[in-house]
Amino acid sequence: MEETKPTTPPEVDRASAAGDQVLADTDALVQKLGEYEAKLAEMRDTVLRERAEIENQRRRLQRDLEQARRFANERLLSDLLPVCDSLERGLAAEGADAAALREGMELTLKALVKVAESNGLKAVDPLGQAFDPELHQAMSMVDGNGQAPGTVVAVLQKGYVLNDRLLRPALVAVAKTPEGA
Template identity: 70%
Template sequence: MQNNDQQSPGETSPQGQQGEPSAIHTELGNAQARVAELEGINAELLETVLREKAELENQRRRLHRDLEQARRFANEKLLNELLPVYDGLESGLAVEGGDLASMREGINLTLKALLKVAENHGMSQIDPLGQPLDPERHHAVSMVDAPGSAPGTVVSVLQKGYVLNDRLLRPALVAVAKD
């Protein structure tokens, strides 16, 4: 027997997927609608990503600007506290004449004000007179005979040392009692 049914190229065979042309068009329409929907979602996501990227860039710029401002004006508080010390030194230098005792008193008051400002900002003096030598905080520049002092004890401070928030800024230069 011969099969006289002829198929056109776009139609499906009875053994394959059966479907009417209207069902194929419906599926195609649904697929096209889904593609359009996904393209819309993709466009929204792209716009969101671009907005977020721009926002991150703006935040980075603001942070950079704020850090630069903080760096430039970090010492403002310290310098404002130093202004009275400068004023005291200038007024002391402006005095013509005067006795040595009052000048010493003025310099001593200015030094105390300066040390107070330094302490307010975490700096402290190292004055190790009479203490055992601490090689991490003291730098021995000489050893001297010192009757009545234990060997290795600081007997003279040539230059005081300074510490900033437990970090050594400058060791104290000291003379130590000989063994």
């Protein structure tokens, strides 16, 4: 007898082929999903590392800023030490005459002014100049004695500018307009 193979209807073959195709598509999708999950894990790791680096950089900058604040005056103070030494030597001098003390004080003042100027401090001494309310503070109005009205005729206290910013205005007396003019 002849063996007969059961025949499968064509619909079953198509369904089987479609099932095989779905399985192949599913396997491809699972593989792609695995690849994307690996890429996502890699990106997460990169983001975490970058965040950590940014945080470390922020901490370093904070520490550097704090150090800069703490030691900002270091140069100025080290420049002032010789001035302090000169003053201490002058005070320690026994039996010095007034002329020698005055000379020592003048030299110390010159050293102090030199340190101040090298650190951006400039004196405002406006004697004979026109009154400038941005740099001067008028303390009184006086007869000009030949000076033009609004001219500084006396400086009661020098003013100072630090790096082009007014630190202290000069206290001045200003010539007033003569009465009857």
